Amino acid sequence: MKVMEGAEAIADAVRAAGPKVVSAYPITPQTHIVEALSQAVADGRLDAEFITVESEHSAASVVLGAAATGVRTFTATSSQGLLYMAEVVLNIAGMRLPVVMTVANRALSSPLSIWNDHQDSMTLRDSGWIQLFAQTAQEAHDLHLVAYRIAEDPRVLLPVMVCVDGFVLTHAFEPVEPVSDEAVSRYLPPLSLPFVLDPARPATFGAYADPTVYTEARFAIEAAQRRSAQVLSQALGEFAALTGREYSPDFDRYRLDDADVVMVAMGTAAQTAQVAVDEMRDEGVAAGLVAIRRFRPFPAAELVAALGNASRIVVFDRSVSLGSGGIVAGELRSALYGRLLPQIVGVVAGLGGRDVSVETLTQAFRAERDGWIDLRPDLEEIAP
Amino acid sequence: MRPLTPGLVVEAGSSVDNHTGAWRTERPRFLSVACNGCDLCAVYCPEGVVFKAAPKRYDFDPDFCKGCGICVEECPVDDIVMEAEIR
Numbered sequence: 001m002k003v004m005e006g007a008e009a010i011a012d013a014v015r016a017a018g019p020k021v022v023s024a025y026p027i028t029p030q031t032h033i034v035e036a037l038s039q040a041v042a043d044g045r046l047d048a049e050f051i052t053v054e055s056e057h058s059a060a061s062v063v064l065g066a067a068a069t070g071v072r073t074f075t076a077t078s079s080q081g082l083l084y085m086a087e088v089v090l091n092i093a094g095m096r097l098p099v100v101m102t103v104a105n106r107a108l109s110s111p112l113s114i115w116n117d118h119q120d121s122m123t124l125r126d127s128g129w130i131q132l133f134a135q136t137a138q139e140a141h142d143l144h145l146v147a148y149r150i151a152e153d154p155r156v157l158l159p160v161m162v163c164v165d166g167f168v169l170t171h172a173f174e175p176v177e178p179v180s181d182e183a184v185s186r187y188l189p190p191l192s193l194p195f196v197l198d199p200a201r202p203a204t205f206g207a208y209a210d211p212t213v214y215t216e217a218r219f220a221i222e223a224a225q226r227r228s229a230q231v232l233s234q235a236l237g238e239f240a241a242l243t244g245r246e247y248s249p250d251f252d253r254y255r256l257d258d259a260d261v262v263m264v265a266m267g268t269a270a271q272t273a274q275v276a277v278d279e280m281r282d283e284g285v286a287a288g289l290v291a292i293r294r295f296r297p298f299p300a301a302e303l304v305a306a307l308g309n310a311s312r313i314v315v316f317d318r319s320v321s322l323g324s325g326g327i328v329a330g331e332l333r334s335a336l337y338g339r340l341l342p343q344i345v346g347v348v349a350g351l352g353g354r355d356v357s358v359e360t361l362t363q364a365f366r367a368e369r370d371g372w373i374d375l376r377p378d379l380e381e382i383a384p
Numbered sequence: 385m386r387p388l389t390p391g392l393v394v395e396a397g398s399s400v401d402n403h404t405g406a407w408r409t410e411r412p413r414f415l416s417v418a419c420n421g422c423d424l425c426a427v428y429c430p431e432g433v434v435f436k437a438a439p440k441r442y443d444f445d446p447d448f449c450k451g452c453g454i455c456v457e458e459c460p461v462d463d464i465v466m467e468a469e470i471r
Contacts, residue, residue, distance in 0.1 A: 096391035157390050195393040202396030209392055210402065217392050224390075 004176040006137040006169040007032030010076075010102055010162075013144040015046045016184040017100075019074040021066035023051040023059045027081040028114045029166035030104035034076055056081040060088035067097035068205050070196035072148065075099065078166060079106035082120045086127075092159045093128025093221060095205045098151035098191070099159040100144065101129075105267065105318075106166040107352040115353020116166040118267065118319040122327050128221045130160040130228055131296040133266045135252075137174040140164045142245060143293075145184060149235040152191050156228045158221065163295075165268040167353070183242050225297040232294060250299035252291040253306060255281065259288025262310040263365060264332060266292045269316060269356045276361035287365060292328065300335035307336065312343045316364050318350045325370055346370045404431075408451035410466040416441040418461040425455035425464060 004012070011033050014022075022041070024034040040046035049066075053059045056077050063073040077085060082103055092099050103121045107113035121131060132147065134140040140162065147160035164170055179187070195203060209217055233249040240246040254274050256262065261280070265273045270291030280287035290306065292299070307313060317326030324330060329346025336342070347364040350356040354374065363373055412434075414425075419440040426434040426442060433445040434455055442464075444455075456464045 094391065095393075195389060195391070204394050204396050204398045205391060207392055207394050207398045208402055213388060213392065216388055220388065220390065 001175050001177050003173050004137060005032065005171060005173050006140055006164065008036055009137040009141040009176045010144055011036035012178050013141045014074050015040045016179065016181050017145060017148050017188055018072060019048055020071035021049045021051060021063060021073045023053055023062035024075045025053055025056045025059050025081060027078045029106060029170045030076045030078040030102065032170060033102055056084040057088060060085040063099050064088055064092050064097060067099050068197040070191060070193045072191050073099050076102035078104045079108055079120045082124065086124060089124055090127045091206055096157040097159060098157055100147045100151055101161050103161050103163045104166040104170045105163055113352040116168050117351045121161060121163045122319040125296060128158060129296065130158055131163060132160065132294055133163045133292060135268055135270050135291060137169060138176050140169060141176055141178060142239065145179060145187060146235050146239055148188055150228055150231050153231045156224050156231050158224050158228060168268045179243055187242055229297050248293065250294050250302040254289035256288040256306060258286055259310060260286040261312045261365060262288045262290055262307060263314045263316055264290045264292065264328060265316040266295065266328065269318060269350060272356055272358055273361050275358045276365060279358060279362055280365055298331055303332065303335050304339045307340055310342045314345045314347055314364055314367060317346060317348045320348045348372045349374045403447045405447045405449050408449060408469050410451045411469050412444055412455050413465050413467050414442045415463045418463045420461055422460060424458045424460065428454050428458045430454060
């Protein structure tokens, strides 16, 4: 057991996974992760090419090309950096390259903010990447190893984005039990891709697809996304056998069995939400919590199975589709429609680093209708 | 039909098999009446598919000509016309 900064815990897992190419552009609050990896390369603890670049677009392009040659790769980014990568992010998924990327979740401009919310990775939720959200430094460490395992599985071959709350997780120090290098090497077999870029056997990646095959190529990504849920479940099962740490492959269930009012949350706020659930219970409300770990593929069927007893669901969104509402709330409504009929309330809060306290979450539990909570009263431009 | 690979990885040089001329709605016709052999149609063709067939006659590769009409625009003696593509 070591006391580690979240970023350090992530970098240690990535180092143990042994990527051959790491490329990233520094951006807060992700920087400590690749800083630590760059140091590991310089110290000879990681045998990799650390390729410095002039932008995130190039960082993503470097790992795309490197992954196509059949080696393990890593990059990390945040916020505007992720948006700048966006074009390449979709190409990586389309070319079915098993890149693993940390997104240290941070708000989007404008206005400029370096602080945490989920708007950045949410803008790329439709990109074909698997998206996992971690709640603690330990989980962030562990999920990066699992991410390589599922990304590289021949049944999946999709990139994985491990989403961690900027600062709240990346810069906080927690006790972490790192997986030993020996255990990691047992858990992660050498990477073997069905097709690789090789000058001796030229191939075209990302070739033009005319209307006779484009739909099939996109459907293949959708099918791989669906298959990845089962692969993740197996990978987490083997991880538990290796380390003793168990993670549910879809979402955590806290006091859920007899819960009448259920909160749905993601990331570090889910830890705070457990305290809020306890407080609601003390007040006599049968409260429970669903903490989503696997946002893509979205665990729709699992949520239907788990939420059957709830009459009221409050979805706590740390991102928003402007002009529509909380994104997780919208996805949950879509998943439950025609299957379950609870009242669903979408609550948006915690944007741009606004602290999510136990009080914020108990306030969310009591919200009557969709909307933003915890707003300053002097905001002029707001309609009821 | 070739089976689809993950990521649609194909053999190098796939653009040779991919006949982008299918996108065309109009095609050039080289009249070869006033042609002075100046090469501008071939030089300006963005796809490089116009070629000299004789000292004062040009032709194009229908497999890859997208029918943009730049050759018509550039011809100094108006010796090329665009016609509707009929398939």
